[in-house]
Amino acid sequence: xxxxxxxxxxxxxxxxxxxxxxxxxxxxxxxxxxxxxxxxxxxxxxxxxxxxxxxxxxxxxxxxxxxxxxxxxxxxxxxxxxxxxxxxxxxxxxxxxxxxxxxxxxxxxxxxxxxxxxxxxxxxxxxxxxxxxxxxxxxxxxxxxxxxxxxxxx
Numbered sequence: 001x002x003x004x005x006x007x008x009x010x011x012x013x014x015x016x017x018x019x020x021x022x023x024x025x026x027x028x029x030x031x032x033x034x035x036x037x038x039x040x041x042x043x044x045x046x047x048x049x050x051x052x053x054x055x056x057x058x059x060x061x062x063x064x065x066x067x068x069x070x071x072x073x074x075x076x077x078x079x080x081x082x083x084x085x086x087x088x089x090x091x092x093x094x095x096x097x098x099x100x101x102x103x104x105x106x107x108x109x110x111x112x113x114x115x116x117x118x119x120x121x122x123x124x125x126x127x128x129x130x131x132x133x134x135x136x137x138x139x140x141x142x143x144x145x146x147x148x149x150x151x152x153x154x
Contacts, residue, residue, distance in 0.1 A: 026112040032121040036110075039103050040094075041125060053122040061088055062098055066126045069099055070133035105131035 041059035106124035
């Protein structure tokens, strides 16, 4: 019983630490600062002690992915083939993750924001219009819609 009490105190302490750290994360996100690891195509640099998220060389390739999807309406398999020609090996799942991540158009989505979408202070890779065109095509082509009522399930 004494050991269980010690475990309960440890669990309570962990929950307090989590609440404090998540409050700090949410505060920084509300200021427009991304505080976790940025997605592929971005690097973290420090300038005069200030943390900045900037584009790297991989970002140029990711920009091509968005342009291929928005302008040429290429399927992900053809995008993967073009990337292989550029000596970049991304699987179809990685390409889909990239195309649906709003971070690349300057927007931030995080579970600490509880569904809210905010403008970030990081460099934008593409315009919002290009992002919306590529995701609109994905939703139409792949049918990314959820069905709430399934007859087979109780």
